[in-house]
Amino acid sequence: MRRVVVTGLGMVTPLACGVEETWSRLIAGQSGAGPITRFDTTNVVTKYACEIPFGDGSDGTFNPDDWMEAKERRKVDDFILYGMAAAVQAVKDAGWEPEDEESRLRTGVMIGSGIGGLSTIAETAVLIKEKGPKRVSPFFIPGSLINLVSGQVSIRFGFKGPNHAVVTACSTGAHAIGDAARLIMLGDADVMVAGGAEAPISEIGIAGFNACKALSTKRADEPQKASRPYDNDRDGFVMGEGAGIVVLEEYEHAKARGAKIYAEVLGYGLSGDAYHITAPSEDGDGGYRSMQAALKRAGITPDQVDYINAHGTSTMADTIELGAVERLMGDAAAKATMSSTKSSIGHLLGAAGAVEAIFCVLAIRDQVAPPTINLDNPAIEPKLDLAPNKAVKRKIDVALSNSFGFGGTNASLVLGKVRG
């Protein structure tokens, strides 16, 4: 099987627009949470979230004009805008904008979303009710469909290889990277632009997750303390938004063009819970098997895993995942560090797995594990170091990233330093 490496990174997160801008704030232990400004929250229970900092583009703010023309933006839901911004960053970072047809034919795109154009769909439904179906925009469907991030990115860069999109709730970003890597391994493409994008901070998005009892509701007075994975006082996840995109490339292809190589995709595992539509089973069996499959594919043993980026949403499920990780790691748990970066950026749903895979890549590059902020009072005594409130400088050759989604869909990625 061909080897796959990461050669480009891009992201838009609640901490900042940009990879380095986000990473430095993450390592410093900052939170991206605050009161919701995107809509009038009078009628919803949760009034805070992790919103992307919009601005003029300076100091890590997100300026939509930098990524899509106003007339094009008008035609798409925000998840497409965020996905485009992260994809443009990743492609530029990789230095892969080929002009020749053969290279373009061998470059594909696989960017997913958990829900896609949720707020556009809601607004259009209201419009139909108020003004009738004749007022529906011709851009409603192509501006809402999940695979239209992949479509738009392919059009922007002329990438004519496999064009695909993953939809597996909160596992989307991880599945997209894993599946895209497989397409390269199997020879369907030499380069893939892969990841996830999500824009769920809208009245319908918050109301929907409130109804599932999934969101934090108790910390309107201090939103930055609301996302607190593993902490005894956690009360649900904090909604995030944004996108994470990587450029994946066949190893020899990357070497031949002298590309900057961040890390290698060593393993990828998938599993299903077959248990409940929103809850994992008490024993964490699904997550355990997905991690186990990823390690097997990577050909490594648990004691080789240095850092784990947990799914860790700040819900009751945190300790279930922790139990599964401890079972997987055995005695090696004591040597590993695990953290949930959702403590800083909230839960980016379909973008989460991709953003968190990028954090793993950067953890390997900089030899530092980002912290789990707000972990003041652990719910249970962990066998692993959960990097409470402070980044941990340490050896990180291999990192494991977990993503688990509604429907009982699990994905684990193993990323590592490139071995000669």
Next chain:
Amino acid sequence: MSDIADRVKKIVVEHLGVEEDKVTESASFIDDLGADSLDTVELVMAFEEEFGIEIPDDAAETIQTFGDAVKFISGAV
């Protein structure tokens, strides 16, 4: 220029993101102003909304240029 022409021009400039001086009498939405077929559907909807008129599909197909639009709308309002 008539009030109708001004209002039509404003819509075209906003929707297609083009400079105002490009929107001439004979400017074709598709050939000169960068619109695709979906853009023209949206333009016609915007004209209907702005002027409170209905533009049937067969009539919409004849509206190819800025001049066509002004002429049709002037006759319809």
